[in-house]
Amino acid sequence: MIGTAWAADAPGGGGLFSDPTFWVAVSFVIFLAIAGKQIVRGLTKLLDDRTALIARTLGEAEKLRNEAQKARDDAQKNLADSAKLAQDIVAQAKQEAVRLTQHAAEERETLIARREQQAKDRIAQAEAQASRDVRNMAVDVALAATRTLLKEQVGAGRTQAMIDDSIAELPRRLH
DSSP: OHHHHHHHHOSSSOOGGGOHHHHHHHHHHHHHHHHHHHHHHHHHHHHHHHHHHHHHHHHHHHHHHHHHHHHHHHHHHHHHHHHHHHHHHHHHHHHHHHHHHHHHHHHHHHHHHHHHHHHHHHHHHHHHHHHHHHHHHHHHHHHHHHHHHHHHHSOHHHHHHHHHHHHHHHHHHHO
16 A cells, blocks of 8 residues: 555656565565574574584494494404414313323333233242142152052061151252
Protein backbone atom coordinates (compact mmCIF):
# COMPACT_ATOMS: atom_id res chain seq x y z
CA MET A 1 0.00 0.00 0.00
CA ILE A 2 2.67 2.43 0.83
CA GLY A 3 4.45 1.69 -2.38
CA THR A 4 1.24 2.30 -4.31
CA ALA A 5 0.66 5.58 -2.54
CA TRP A 6 4.07 6.84 -3.30
CA ALA A 7 3.74 5.77 -6.83
CA ALA A 8 0.52 7.67 -7.16
CA ASP A 9 2.10 10.76 -5.69
CA ALA A 10 5.16 10.54 -7.85
CA PRO A 11 5.38 13.10 -10.65
CA GLY A 12 6.73 10.83 -13.35
CA GLY A 13 4.27 8.21 -12.63
CA GLY A 14 6.29 5.44 -11.24
CA GLY A 15 9.82 4.26 -11.56
CA LEU A 16 11.91 1.74 -9.83
CA PHE A 17 11.15 2.94 -6.32
CA SER A 18 7.47 2.71 -6.89
CA ASP A 19 7.57 -0.95 -7.93
CA PRO A 20 6.58 -3.27 -5.05
CA THR A 21 8.68 -6.07 -6.47
CA PHE A 22 11.76 -3.92 -6.04
CA TRP A 23 10.97 -3.35 -2.39
CA VAL A 24 10.28 -7.04 -1.82
CA ALA A 25 13.64 -7.84 -3.43
CA VAL A 26 15.39 -5.22 -1.31
CA SER A 27 13.71 -6.59 1.83
CA PHE A 28 14.67 -10.09 0.82
CA VAL A 29 18.28 -9.08 0.29
CA ILE A 30 18.39 -7.31 3.66
CA PHE A 31 16.80 -10.34 5.29
CA LEU A 32 19.32 -12.62 3.61
CA ALA A 33 22.19 -10.40 4.71
CA ILE A 34 21.04 -10.44 8.33
CA ALA A 35 19.90 -14.06 8.37
CA GLY A 36 22.80 -15.15 6.16
CA LYS A 37 25.25 -13.68 8.60
CA GLN A 38 23.63 -15.73 11.37
CA ILE A 39 23.49 -18.82 9.15
CA VAL A 40 27.12 -18.41 8.14
CA ARG A 41 28.07 -17.91 11.77
CA GLY A 42 26.13 -21.08 12.74
CA LEU A 43 27.60 -23.06 9.85
CA THR A 44 31.09 -21.82 10.70
CA LYS A 45 30.61 -22.86 14.33
CA LEU A 46 29.22 -26.21 13.24
CA LEU A 47 32.16 -26.76 10.85
CA ASP A 48 34.66 -25.61 13.50
CA ASP A 49 33.13 -28.04 16.03
CA ARG A 50 33.21 -30.80 13.43
CA THR A 51 36.85 -29.95 12.59
CA ALA A 52 37.78 -30.03 16.30
CA LEU A 53 36.01 -33.39 16.70
CA ILE A 54 37.85 -34.78 13.67
CA ALA A 55 41.16 -33.42 14.99
CA ARG A 56 40.49 -34.99 18.41
CA THR A 57 39.53 -38.27 16.78
CA LEU A 58 42.65 -38.19 14.63
CA GLY A 59 44.78 -37.44 17.71
CA GLU A 60 43.22 -40.33 19.58
CA ALA A 61 43.66 -42.58 16.55
CA GLU A 62 47.32 -41.55 16.28
CA LYS A 63 47.78 -42.22 20.00
CA LEU A 64 46.11 -45.63 19.67
CA ARG A 65 48.21 -46.36 16.58
CA ASN A 66 51.40 -45.51 18.53
CA GLU A 67 50.28 -47.69 21.44
CA ALA A 68 49.47 -50.53 19.06
CA GLN A 69 52.87 -50.12 17.39
CA LYS A 70 54.56 -50.21 20.80
CA ALA A 71 52.54 -53.28 21.82
CA ARG A 72 53.48 -54.98 18.52
CA ASP A 73 57.16 -54.14 19.04
CA ASP A 74 56.98 -55.50 22.61
CA ALA A 75 55.27 -58.65 21.37
CA GLN A 76 57.94 -59.15 18.70
CA LYS A 77 60.66 -58.61 21.30
CA ASN A 78 58.97 -61.10 23.64
CA LEU A 79 58.66 -63.56 20.75
CA ALA A 80 62.36 -63.17 19.93
CA ASP A 81 63.27 -63.58 23.61
CA SER A 82 61.06 -66.67 23.82
CA ALA A 83 62.63 -68.14 20.69
CA LYS A 84 66.10 -67.52 22.12
CA LEU A 85 65.08 -69.06 25.43
CA ALA A 86 63.63 -72.08 23.62
CA GLN A 87 66.87 -72.50 21.66
CA ASP A 88 68.87 -72.28 24.89
CA ILE A 89 66.62 -74.88 26.53
CA VAL A 90 66.97 -77.23 23.53
CA ALA A 91 70.77 -76.80 23.53
CA GLN A 92 70.90 -77.44 27.28
CA ALA A 93 68.67 -80.51 26.89
CA LYS A 94 70.96 -81.86 24.16
CA GLN A 95 74.01 -81.34 26.39
CA GLU A 96 72.21 -83.02 29.27
CA ALA A 97 71.25 -85.95 27.01
CA VAL A 98 74.88 -86.36 25.91
CA ARG A 99 76.05 -86.18 29.52
CA LEU A 100 73.46 -88.72 30.65
CA THR A 101 74.36 -91.02 27.76
CA GLN A 102 78.03 -90.85 28.70
CA HIS A 103 77.20 -91.41 32.36
CA ALA A 104 75.00 -94.41 31.49
CA ALA A 105 77.78 -95.85 29.31
CA GLU A 106 80.28 -95.43 32.16
CA GLU A 107 77.90 -97.06 34.62
CA ARG A 108 77.26 -99.91 32.17
CA GLU A 109 81.00 -100.46 31.75
CA THR A 110 81.47 -100.40 35.52
CA LEU A 111 78.62 -102.87 35.99
CA ILE A 112 80.01 -105.17 33.29
CA ALA A 113 83.49 -105.05 34.88
CA ARG A 114 82.02 -105.74 38.34
CA ARG A 115 79.95 -108.68 37.08
CA GLU A 116 82.95 -110.03 35.16
CA GLN A 117 85.04 -109.82 38.33
CA GLN A 118 82.29 -111.54 40.31
CA ALA A 119 82.16 -114.32 37.69
CA LYS A 120 85.95 -114.69 37.84
CA ASP A 121 85.79 -114.82 41.65
CA ARG A 122 83.08 -117.49 41.51
CA ILE A 123 85.10 -119.48 38.98
CA ALA A 124 88.19 -119.19 41.20
CA GLN A 125 86.16 -120.31 44.23
CA ALA A 126 84.68 -123.19 42.25
CA GLU A 127 88.18 -124.20 41.07
CA ALA A 128 89.51 -124.01 44.64
CA GLN A 129 86.57 -126.03 45.89
CA ALA A 130 87.05 -128.60 43.09
CA SER A 131 90.78 -128.79 43.95
CA ARG A 132 89.95 -129.38 47.62
CA ASP A 133 87.35 -131.97 46.68
CA VAL A 134 89.79 -133.77 44.35
CA ARG A 135 92.56 -133.64 47.00
CA ASN A 136 90.21 -134.97 49.67
CA MET A 137 89.01 -137.66 47.33
CA ALA A 138 92.62 -138.56 46.47
CA VAL A 139 93.41 -138.76 50.16
CA ASP A 140 90.40 -140.97 50.73
CA VAL A 141 91.34 -143.21 47.78
CA ALA A 142 94.96 -143.34 48.94
CA LEU A 143 93.87 -144.26 52.44
CA ALA A 144 91.55 -146.93 51.16
CA ALA A 145 94.25 -148.30 48.86
CA THR A 146 96.78 -148.24 51.68
CA ARG A 147 94.43 -150.11 53.99
CA THR A 148 93.74 -152.67 51.34
CA LEU A 149 97.42 -153.09 50.53
CA LEU A 150 98.42 -153.35 54.15
CA LYS A 151 95.72 -155.88 54.85
CA GLU A 152 96.98 -158.01 52.04
CA GLN A 153 100.70 -157.65 52.79
CA VAL A 154 100.81 -157.36 56.54
CA GLY A 155 98.97 -159.37 59.06
CA ALA A 156 95.84 -158.34 60.82
CA GLY A 157 97.54 -157.42 64.11
CA ARG A 158 100.14 -155.10 62.68
CA THR A 159 97.78 -153.60 60.10
CA GLN A 160 95.82 -151.52 62.54
CA ALA A 161 98.93 -149.94 64.07
CA MET A 162 100.38 -149.02 60.64
CA ILE A 163 97.09 -147.56 59.48
CA ASP A 164 96.88 -145.44 62.55
CA ASP A 165 100.47 -144.22 62.09
CA SER A 166 99.88 -143.46 58.40
CA ILE A 167 96.67 -141.62 59.10
CA ALA A 168 98.35 -139.54 61.78
CA GLU A 169 101.23 -138.69 59.44
CA LEU A 170 99.07 -137.98 56.37
CA PRO A 171 98.01 -134.45 57.22
CA ARG A 172 101.61 -133.42 57.76
CA ARG A 173 102.66 -134.80 54.37
CA LEU A 174 99.73 -133.42 52.37
CA HIS A 175 99.89 -129.93 53.60
